[in-house]
Amino acid sequence: MKVKEVSQLTGISVRTLHHYDDIGLLTPDELTEAGYRIYSDDSLATLQQILFFRELGFSLKRIKELLDSPAFNRQEAFEMQREMLVDKRKQLDSMIATIDKTILQGKGELVMTNEEKFKGFDFSNNPYEQEARERWGDKAVDASNQKAAKFGPELGEEMNRIYFKLAEIRHLDPASDEAQAGIGEWFVLLNKMGDYSLEAFAGLGQMYVADERFTRNIDKFGEGLARWMCGAMGVFAEQGD
Structure with missing residues (x-):
């Protein structure tokens, strides 16, 4: 099958398939003289497996490591x-x-x-852990996990409590005293799990908006909460300098 046919069959964009080829994740079986990528049934089976891994939250880097392993x-x-x-x-x-x-x-x-x-809430497995390891290294993530493990289920309850509290006041100016007191609780909780400087705290807030996964999960507590938290976290960092 040509790349366009694979795209129509699977719903994966041609651009994504080209990207998978570029990073060596899914290489077509043949490249014609005209430059067409040709995929076999075996390649489609590999693509299916890749998509299952993606649905389960695996990064492309981790998927490639798994597929390339001799033990796979x-x-x-x-x-x-x-x-x-x-x-x-x-x-x-x-x-x-x-x-x-x-x-x-x-x-x-x-x-x-x-x-x-x-x-039903489960914070024992972080779907973003692998991505965090790739960005910040094993040492930082392991240290954060060790701290989080000390709190057990209470950590998830406290996170939800703060999310709900912030959602209730998201109509306020992010720079208001009440908003800053609420976001200050979030800063304290995050530093129980990891080591967040004011700069890193503000950067995390920006990620809440830039990464749709964070936005989608946070906005479950209240529409627009992620963007509001981003603003409040930025103000908190500026005032703390």
């Missing part, structure tokens, strides 16, 4: 991916059940315990 076994990888997807489905089902109960509680039809409010 395609069938074993599919079985592993299936187990991970089943676990992901279970977590999503649990979160859906939690939000259904939360909706009923909002209607006054039931009362939830604090534990029930956070059932």
Whole structure:
């Protein structure tokens, strides 16, 4: 199949397929004299596996390392991916059940315990950990994980508490005293897990807006929260200098 046909079949853009070729992740089986990339059924199977890995949050660099490993076994990888997807489905089902109960509680039809409010949330596996390792190195991420491990489930509850609190005041000027007090709590919590300078704190806020994954997850607590936090974190860093 030509690259355009693969694109139409899979929904992956031609540009993305070219990128996969450029980085050596998915090389076409043949390049015609006219410059057309030709993909075989075996290449399509590899592409399918790549897309499963991407869906599970693996970086392209990590996927390439796995595929290039002499110990890589395609069938074993599919079985592993299936187990991970089943676990992901279970977590999503649990979160859906939690939000259904939360909706009923909002209607006054039931009362939830604090534990029930956070059932389904799982902070034990960070989907961005591999990317963080690539950006900042193993040492920094391992140190952060060790600190986070000391807090256990309480860490996730505290993160959610602050997110909800900030969402409630996101209509305020990010430079207001109340906004700065709230974002200050976020700064303190992050430094319990890692080591954030004021500059790094402001940079993280910018990532909340620049990276759609962060924006999407943060805005679940309130539309526009990610952008508001970015502004508030920038002000906090400036005032702390």
